[in-house]
Amino acid sequence: MPHVLVVEDDVPTCREIEAALCDHGFTVSCAHTGRDGLLKALSEPFDLIVLDRMLPGGLDGLGLLTALRAAGVSTPVLILSALSALDERVRGLRAGGDDYLTKPFEFIELTARLDALNRRRAEPAAEARQTRLRVASLEIDLLSRTVRRGDRVIELVPREYALLEYLMRNAGQVVTRTMLFEAVWNYRFDERTNVIEVHMGRLRRKVDGEGEAPMIHTIRGAGYVLRSPE
Numbered sequence: 001m002p003h004v005l006v007v008e009d010d011v012p013t014c015r016e017i018e019a020a021l022c023d024h025g026f027t028v029s030c031a032h033t034g035r036d037g038l039l040k041a042l043s044e045p046f047d048l049i050v051l052d053r054m055l056p057g058g059l060d061g062l063g064l065l066t067a068l069r070a071a072g073v074s075t076p077v078l079i080l081s082a083l084s085a086l087d088e089r090v091r092g093l094r095a096g097g098d099d100y101l102t103k104p105f106e107f108i109e110l111t112a113r114l115d116a117l118n119r120r121r122a123e124p125a126a127e128a129r130q131t132r133l134r135v136a137s138l139e140i141d142l143l144s145r146t147v148r149r150g151d152r153v154i155e156l157v158p159r160e161y162a163l164l165e166y167l168m169r170n171a172g173q174v175v176t177r178t179m180l181f182e183a184v185w186n187y188r189f190d191e192r193t194n195v196i197e198v199h200m201g202r203l204r205r206k207v208d209g210e211g212e213a214p215m216i217h218t219i220r221g222a223g224y225v226l227r228s229p230e
Contacts, residue, residue, distance in 0.1 A: 002047040002118050003027045007037030007064065008080070009055050017050065020107040026114070034059030038067055046075050047121065048114055053081030053092065062095045069096040076117040080105070108222050109176050116170060116179070133168040136228040138207065138215060140165060149207060159184060160203045167216065167226035176223035200224060 008014040031037035034055040053061040213229030
């Protein structure tokens, strides 16, 4: 069961995050200042850290993160911030953050991102050695960038391939539209665009052929999931 440190100065928000993460199966410890968060992170082993960007007490989120990395702590850190500008996001990632989520956010988005960070933490070497991804009869050859479902070759354009690879790396887990947008298009999600729906529709028609059990599913209000046919 992953142990998460939440560093958030707003106590009601921290309690809401703690409740959501506990419901999801995490164990949670909380700190409400940068100094308390740094002390906990240096004195206890955590699997993941959720870190508010703006913290009181003379040590903000980026200062805490910089201190952690300087001390050799490599725990994955997800930064929470009301600052949504691209340069703020870049600053957070360059300081050593592993992901960045802007406020306000949905808890399903937070837990999905933490699940993804936890998988990468748990299996970094295995992921680096992978040359194939397989879910049931669906297979990607990462070296040749070819896709098959059973004996059927699936021809994909680059964006469709990137979407499918991301879904397969997170098979069985809900991935949000924002996560897909950031992973495949490399920029912040704009709710006014339907580009993901268009590409996902095309990908679904190619992967889930006529007479085949569906593998790509829409989770209403959350995102998408790829899973083995039932």
